[in-house]
Amino acid sequence: MNSASSAKLLRFETIVREHQSGLRAYVRALGAHDAWVDDLAQEVFLVAYRRFEHFDSSADLGRWLRGIARNLVMNELRKHARRSRLLHESLAGALAEAEDTSPFARTTAARVLQVMNDCVSQLPPLSRELLQRRYAESLAAAALARALNLSAAAVRQTLLRTRAAVRRCIAGKLQEALP
Amino acid sequence: VTDARFEELVQRVLDDELTEPEVAELAAELRARPARQVELREHLAVWELWSQQLSPERSAEAFLAACRTRLAADRGSVEFVNAVTARVQRDQAAGSWLLDVLRRARQAVVDRWRSPAVVGWTAACAAVAVVVLWFATPHPLQATTVLHGEAVCTACLLHQGHEHTPAIRVHGRHGEEIFYVVSDPVVVHRMGNICRAPVPLVVHGATGVRDGRNVITLSAVEPDRAAGATPPAPDQRTLFPF
Numbered sequence: 463m464n465s466a467s468s469a470k471l472l473r474f475e476t477i478v479r480e481h482q483s484g485l486r487a488y489v490r491a492l493g494a495h496d497a498w499v500d501d502l503a504q505e506v507f508l509v510a511y512r513r514f515e516h517f518d519s520s521a522d523l524g525r526w527l528r529g530i531a532r533n534l535v536m537n538e539l540r541k542h543a544r545r546s547r548l549l550h551e552s553l554a555g556a557l558a559e560a561e562d563t564s565p566f567a568r569t570t571a572a573r574v575l576q577v578m579n580d581c582v583s584q585l586p587p588l589s590r591e592l593l594q595r596r597y598a599e600s601l602a603a604a605a606l607a608r609a610l611n612l613s614a615a616a617v618r619q620t621l622l623r624t625r626a627a628v629r630r631c632i633a634g635k636l637q638e639a640l641p
Numbered sequence: 642v643t644d645a646r647f648e649e650l651v652q653r654v655l656d657d658e659l660t661e662p663e664v665a666e667l668a669a670e671l672r673a674r675p676a677r678q679v680e681l682r683e684h685l686a687v688w689e690l691w692s693q694q695l696s697p698e699r700s701a702e703a704f705l706a707a708c709r710t711r712l713a714a715d716r717g718s719v720e721f722v723n724a725v726t727a728r729v730q731r732d733q734a735a736g737s738w739l740l741d742v743l744r745r746a747r748q749a750v751v752d753r754w755r756s757p758a759v760v761g762w763t764a765a766c767a768a769v770a771v772v773v774l775w776f777a778t779p780h781p782l783q784a785t786t787v788l789h790g791e792a793v794c795t796a797c798l799l800h801q802g803h804e805h806t807p808a809i810r811v812h813g814r815h816g817e818e819i820f821y822v823v824s825d826p827v828v829v830h831r832m833g834n835i836c837r838a839p840v841p842l843v844v845h846g847a848t849g850v851r852d853g854r855n856v857i858t859l860s861a862v863e864p865d866r867a868a869g870a871t872p873p874a875p876d877q878r879t880l881f882p883f
Contacts, residue, residue, distance in 0.1 A: 471712075474708075475708075475709070478704070478705050478708050479701060479705060482701055482704045482708075483690065483693055486689060486693060486704070487685075487686040487687070487689045487690050488686065490685045490686060490688075491682040491683070491685045491686040491689070492682075495657075496657065496689070496692070497802070497803045498802065498803075499689060500699065500704060500707065500800060501801060501802045503704070504704070504707055504708050504801070507708050508708070508711055508712060508715060511712060549654065549659075550659070550668070552664065552665070552668035553654070553664060553668055555668075556668055556672060556678055557671070557678060557681065557682055557685075564679045564682070566682075566683050566686055566687070571690055574686075574687060574690060575690050575691075575694060578687055578690065578691065593691070594695065597688070597691055597692045597695045597696065598695040598696065602656065603656060603658075618652065618656075621652060621656075622648055622652045625651075625652065625655065625684065626648050628687070629680075629683055629684055632683075632687060633683065
């Protein structure tokens with residue numbers, strides 16, 4: 463591998479490190495199925511690697527990557543056979559159509575996560591445990607209910623309230639911080 | 642759709658429990674009220690970030706490693722196609738050279754001895770020689786590739802999707818190459834537990850390119866003793882859902 467290729471590869475890895483988290487969240491928000499988020503995000507970076515030469519270095523790299531992601535999802539919607547990587551067509555279509563201008567879209571993933579951790583720390587212990595186990599162990603409501611000796615309906619209801627409260631908390635804090 | 646109902650539908654999206662009528666209900670609501678789109682997107686994004694934070698297999702380093710592997714496979718596929726094309730052309734050149742020699746020999750025999758018996762014997766000998774040469778020399782239709790590498794799981798070790806399928810990772814002169822295995826599960830079964838760690842192997846099979854990715858149809862699998870591998874014990878073997 464020559465030095466130009468090595469330098470390009472090094473730059474690529476730096477970009478992946480810096481943008482992977484936010485890009486994966488963006489891909490999910492466009493309507494990717496949770497099991498296929500990483501796969502689609504990797505494709506975004508591969509496309510970016512191939513098209514580095516076309517990127518204007520004075521432009522916003524994150525915005526360029528999000529543009530590639532959006533095109534990939536739109537292509538995915540056009541290919542019947544590959545739609546399994548997305549949520550239902552009509553939902554993914556609606557999500558991918560509009561440009562997101564909410565405070566989330568203008569904030570880095572690291573900052574959102576920082577605010578989120580702050581919001582989660584204020585939750586009651588049971589709600590915190592539910593969120594931890596739901597995502598760390600990928601447990602569905604029924605399995606969580608068995609593990610915590612609760613009814614599935616109670617688990618679903620608590621998750622609903624907890625998620626809604628956390629989202630409102632994050633949105634409020636991000637809105638406050640914006641100029 | 643009331644706020645409470647919308648929240649309920651969002652939860653069902655997040656938990657992948659949405660039914661078809663609910664999909665239609667939610668899609669209609671998203672079209673009617675763009676603010677709901679923003680809310681759903683925010684939910685999807687924040688819980689994705691939360692999932693990344695809590696799942697070690699989704700860490701930044703794991704994601705970067707998967708990107709590196711896919712990039713290597715991407716670059717390797719071009720080199721692989723060039724190498725296979727060169728090999729096919731070489732084999733075809735060797736085949737045409739042999740046919741040319743046989744044609745010249747036949748002409749020489751016919752010119753020198755015009756006896757039908759001699760020509761018949763010579764033709765029979767030539768036919769036998771062709772059959773022997775067919776099996777004795779490499780031929781594009783019989784091409785079997787031997788790879789020294791390690792068997793890895795595409796989900797557990799390469800982090801490419803969630804389907805557990807085997808692949809052969811080869812470290813060659815041009816860097817890392819990935820060959821996705823398309824084979825009889827019985828052969829794959831001999832690889833051992835590739836979800837736990839990479840398994841050093843020597844594999845024999847026919848290689849090709851499918852959907853831009855290198856693939857290999859295995860005919861034989863053996864432990865790479867040079868790499869210190871031992872055959873997997875029966876209880877270590879794993880079946881994959883092909």
